[in-house]
Amino acid sequence: MMNSQSGFALALLGAASVALGGAITARAQAPAGSVWAGVYTAEQAERGKAAYAGECASCHGATLAGIDVAPALVGAGFLNNWNNTSAGDLFTRIKETMPLSAPGSLGGRTVSDIEAYLFQANGFPTGEIALPPSAPLMAGVKIVAQKPAQ
Ligand code: HEC
The missing domain is CATH 1.20.5 (Single alpha-helices involved in coiled-coils or other helix-helix interfaces)
Known part of the structure; x- marks a missing residue:
């Protein structure tokens, strides 16, 4: 008692x-906003590129173009799948289901670094603040396929 x-x-x-x-x-x-506001840093994407090469490229390809059943992680098809979702949604998808051979094996920081690399590869601009290492912290960042008119 x-x-x-x-x-x-x-x-x-x-x-x-x-x-x-x-x-x-x-x-x-x-900060809340869309991926066009600059939501990751160049250094983060650089780290993510290295992690991608080790953890993801064997299935999704060195150029992110996809191999066989592993889909492309760059381009119109990928952006269409994720349009109007949030950076947190994509983070959770990667964190919980990828790499397909060892789901859940990557830490939050590595996943957000890889996501930053995916954002860079898909043409979203870099910014001053790194993408944070957990889904709730980036839930306010919207993935928008088309660059908004200025
Ligand atoms: C062993 C092979 C393999 C590895 C390694 C792998 N993936 Fe995948 N991935 C797949 C396959 C197959 C699919 C499609 C089927 C599915 O969703 O499970 C997929 C689907 C995805 C999707 C969904 C794509 C969409 O448009 O909906 C994302 C995002 C993704 N992978 C990211 C990653 C990332 C990031 C890594 C590295 C951390 C990774 N994958 C490692 C095989 C793999």
């Missing part, structure tokens, strides 16, 4: 971790 004092201490601990979690989230959250 928990006495009221330890219950109070636990409640305090809970409040502190919620406050801390809130602060971390606020700092790391990708």
Whole structure:
């Protein structure tokens, strides 16, 4: 049985971790907007390119054009599949189902680096802030296939 004092201490601990979690989230959250706003950095895409070569290229091809049943991850077909979804949706798809040979084996940072590389390969511009390493933090970033008119 928990006495009221330890219950109070636990409640305090809970409040502190919620406050801390809130602060971390606020700092790391990708700004809401579309992939055309510059939602990853050039260095991140560079790291992602190396990770892609090791984890994905064997099936999806060195040029991301796809091989046999593994679809292209660049171009109109790919963009059409993901149009009007979010960067978080694509992150979750990769994190939970890829590499097909070892789903769930990649950490969040590696997945977001690879996603940055996919964004670069699909012509979305680089920006000042890296794509964050978890789906909820990039849920506000919309994937829009067509570049909006300026
Ligand atoms: C062993 C082969 C294999 C590897 C390695 C692999 N994939 Fe795939 N991937 C597939 C196949 C096959 C499909 C289509 C069937 C499916 O969705 O399961 C697919 C589908 C996808 C899709 C969905 C494409 C769309 O347009 O809907 C994405 C995104 C993707 N892979 C990304 C990746 C990334 C990123 C990696 C590396 C981390 C990776 N894959 C590694 C075989 C692979």
